[in-house]
Amino acid sequence: MSTHRYSALLTDLYELTMLAGYFEKGMHRQTAVFDMFFRHNPYHAGYAIFAGLQPLLEYLSELRFTASDLAYLKALGIFKPAFLDFLEGFRFRGKVTAPTEGTAVFAAEPLVTVEGELAEAQLVETALLNIINFQTLVATKAARIVSVARPGIVVEFGLRRAHGPDGGLSEARAAFIGGARSTSNTWAGQVFDIPIKGTHAHSWVMAFPDELSAFRAYADCFPDQCILLVDTYDTLASGVPNAIIVARELRASGHEVRGIRLDSGDLAYLSKEARRMLDEAGFPDIKIVASSDLDETVIQSIRNEGGCVDIYGVGTQLATCGGEGGGSLGGVYKLVRFDHHPKLKVTSDIAKATLPDRKRLLRAVLPNGEYCLDVICLEDEEPGPGTTVFDPVNPARTKTVPPDAHFEEVRQVVMQNGQITRPSPSLDAMADRCVEQMRRLPNGTIRLTNPHIYKVAISSGLHDMRTRLMQEALENQPGYREE
Numbered sequence: 004m005s006t007h008r009y010s011a012l013l014t015d016l017y018e019l020t021m022l023a024g025y026f027e028k029g030m031h032r033q034t035a036v037f038d039m040f041f042r043h044n045p046y047h048a049g050y051a052i053f054a055g056l057q058p059l060l061e062y063l064s065e066l067r068f069t070a071s072d073l074a075y076l077k078a079l080g081i082f083k084p085a086f087l088d089f090l091e092g093f094r095f096r097g098k099v100t101a102p103t104e105g106t107a108v109f110a111a112e113p114l115v116t117v118e119g120e121l122a123e124a125q126l127v128e129t130a131l132l133n134i135i136n137f138q139t140l141v142a143t144k145a146a147r148i149v150s151v152a153r154p155g156i157v158v159e160f161g162l163r164r165a166h167g168p169d170g171g172l173s174e175a176r177a178a179f180i181g182g183a184r185s186t187s188n189t190w191a192g193q194v195f196d197i198p199i200k201g202t203h204a205h206s207w208v209m210a211f212p213d214e215l216s217a218f219r220a221y222a223d224c225f226p227d228q229c230i231l232l233v234d235t236y237d238t239l240a241s242g243v244p245n246a247i248i249v250a251r252e253l254r255a256s257g258h259e260v261r262g263i264r265l266d267s268g269d270l271a272y273l274s275k276e277a278r279r280m281l282d283e284a285g286f287p288d289i290k291i292v293a294s295s296d297l298d299e300t301v302i303q304s305i306r307n308e309g310g311c312v313d314i315y316g317v318g319t320q321l322a323t324c325g326g327e328g329g330g331s332l333g334g335v336y337k338l339v340r341f342d343h344h345p346k347l348k349v350t351s352d353i354a355k356a357t358l359p360d361r362k363r364l365l366r367a368v369l370p371n372g373e374y375c376l377d378v379i380c381l382e383d384e385e386p387g388p389g390t391t392v393f394d395p396v397n398p399a400r401t402k403t404v405p406p407d408a409h410f411e412e413v414r415q416v417v418m419q420n421g422q423i424t425r426p427s428p429s430l431d432a433m434a435d436r437c438v439e440q441m442r443r444l445p446n447g448t449i450r451l452t453n454p455h456i457y458k459v460a461i462s463s464g465l466h467d468m469r470t471r472l473m474q475e476a477l478e479n480q481p482g483y484r485e486e
C-alpha cells in the first residue's frame with residue numbers, strides 16, 4: 004500500500020543541475036542504462052536480502068513536479084524557464100529490472116537496472132539509493148536476527164530508536180520482509196497491514212501502588228492479550244510470582260495470561276528460571292518474551308546457554324542496523340551504457356571498475372535445489388552448465404559452473420515505459436521468499452561470523468568486454484604509451 008506521495012524534490016540538487024545541463028546541451032533524450040549495486044555485503048555477512056522495490060516503483064510511477072515544486076525551483080534562480088517547462092511535463096517512462104523483494108543478493112551484483120532517457124534515468128538516482136539501500140540493510144539485519152532466533156520469533160520494537168518517523172515506517176516494512184513476524188509500530192500496521200503486537204512499560208507498574216495491583220489491573224483491562232513485564236522490581240522474587248498469581252486469577256475467570264516479558268539482567272538464566280516456575284505452577288503455555296538491547300549476537304548467546312525465550316523483542320539494533328559493518332549500505336548507481344555504447348568507470352583498482360552494459364544475473368542451482376554460484380553475463384549471452392566463469396576482481400581465478408546445475412534468472416523486468424508490469428507480491432510472500440532463499444544458500448553462508456563466501460562470477464563475454472573497454476580507455480588517456 005502506498006504511504007504518501009513522494010516529492011519529485013526527493014533528490015540531491017546535483018541530479019537537477021546535471022539534468023538542466025543535459026537539457027541545455029540537448030543530451031537529455033539520449034539513452035542510458037544505470038545499475039544499482041553494492042560493493043560489500045552489510046554486517047560482513049555472507050549475503051544480503053533485497054528490499055524496497057515496491058516503494059521504489061511507487062515513487063517512479065508517481066514522479067512529477069507539482070506547481071509548488073516548480074515555483075520553489077524557479078525561486079532558486081538557477082534554472083532557466085525552458086528547463087522548468089520541461090520539468091512540468093516530466094514523467095518517468097523508463098524500464099526497470101530488479102529481483103523480487105526477499106531475494107538473497109550479493110556484493111557486486113547488478114540489482115536494480117534503470118534504462119531510459121538520460122534525464123529520467125539520472126534524476127531517480129538519489130531516491131532509488133535512499134529507498135533500496137535502507138530497506139535492504141534492515142531486511143538483512145532482520146534475516147540475521149531471525150536466523151539465530153528461530154524457532155523463537157522476532158517482534159520489531161524499534162520505532163523509538165529509528166531514524167525519524169519515515170525511517171521507522173520503512174524499517175518496520177523491511178524488518179517484516181527479513182523475518183520479523185510483527186511490529187509495535189501501529190502506523191506500519193495500518194499502512195502495510197503488518198501484525199502489531201505489544202506488552203506494557205515499566206511506567207504502568209510504577210503508576211500503581213505495587214506490582215501485583217498493576218498486573219491485576221492490566222489483566223482486568225486486557226484479559227485475552229495479557230503479557231506482563233516482570234522485571235520492574237525483582238524478576239524472580241516478585242515479578243514472576245506475581246504474574247503467576249494473576250495467571251491463576253485470570254484462569255479462574257476463563258482467560259489465560261499470554262506471556263511475561265523480561266527486559267533486563269541475564270536473559271538466559273532468567274528465562275530458564277521463569278520457565279521452570281511457570282511450568283511448575285501449571286502454566287506451560289505462557290510465553291516468555293525477552294527484550295533489552297538484543298541483537299543477533301546476544302540472541303545467539305541466549306540460545307547457546309539454553310535460554311527459554313519464545314519471543315524476542317528487538318528494537319534499537321534492528322531499527323538502526325547496528326553492529327560491525329552495519330549503519331549504512333553503500334549501494335551505488337553507475338552508468339553502464341550510454342547512447343548505444345557500453346560504458347565503464349575506469350580505475351586502477353579493478354575491484355572498483357564497473358561492469359559495463361546491459362546484463363543478466365543468473366543463479367546456478369544444484370539438482371537438490373541448493374544455490375551454488377551467481378553469474379553476471381551480458382544480455383545476449385547464454386552461459387550453460389560446465390561453462391568457465393571468472394572472478395570479477397581476480398580474473399585469473401576461474402570456476403566451472405557444475406555440469407548438473409541449471410540457471411535461474413534472479414531479476415525480472417518490473418517496469419516498462421514507466422508502467423509497473425509485474426504486480427508486487429504481498430509482504431507475506433516476500434517474507435516467505437526470504438525464508439526459502441536462506442534455506443537454499445550453501446551451509447555456512449548464513450553463519451554470523453566468517454561466513455562462507457558465496458561465489459559471484461562474471462561470464463567470459465562480460466570479462467572480454469570489460470578488458471577491451473579498460474584497454475581502450477587507457478589508450479585514450481593522454482600520454483599513454485604501450486610498454
Ligand SMILES: Nc1ncnc2c1ncn2[C@@H]1O[C@H](COP(=O)(O)OP(=O)(O)OP(=O)(O)O)[C@@H](O)[C@H]1O
Pocket residue numbers: 266267268269270271272295296297298301304305308
Ligand atoms: N545471556 C546473555 N548473553 C549475552 N548477553 C546478554 C544475555 N542476557 C542479557 N544480555 C545483554 O546484556 C546486557 C545487560 O543488560 P542489563 O540488564 O545489565 O542492562 P539493561 O537491560 O540496560 O538494564 P537497565 O535497563 O535496567 O539499565 C543487555 O545488553 C542484554 O542484551
Ligand SMILES: O=P(O)(O)OC[C@H]1O[C@H](OP(=O)(O)OP(=O)(O)O)[C@H](O)[C@@H]1O
Pocket residue numbers: 160161163164204205266294295296297316317318319320
Ligand atoms: O532494547 P531495544 O532492543 O531497543 O528494545 C526496545 C526497548 O525499548 C523499551 O525500553 P526503553 O529503553 O525505552 O526503556 P526501559 O527499558 O527503561 O523501559 C523496551 O523495554 C525495550 O527494552
Ligand SMILES: O=C(O)c1cccnc1
Pocket residue numbers: 160161187200201202203204264294316318
Ligand atoms: O510492547 C512492548 O513491549 C514494547 C514496544 C516498544 C518498545 N519496547 C517494548
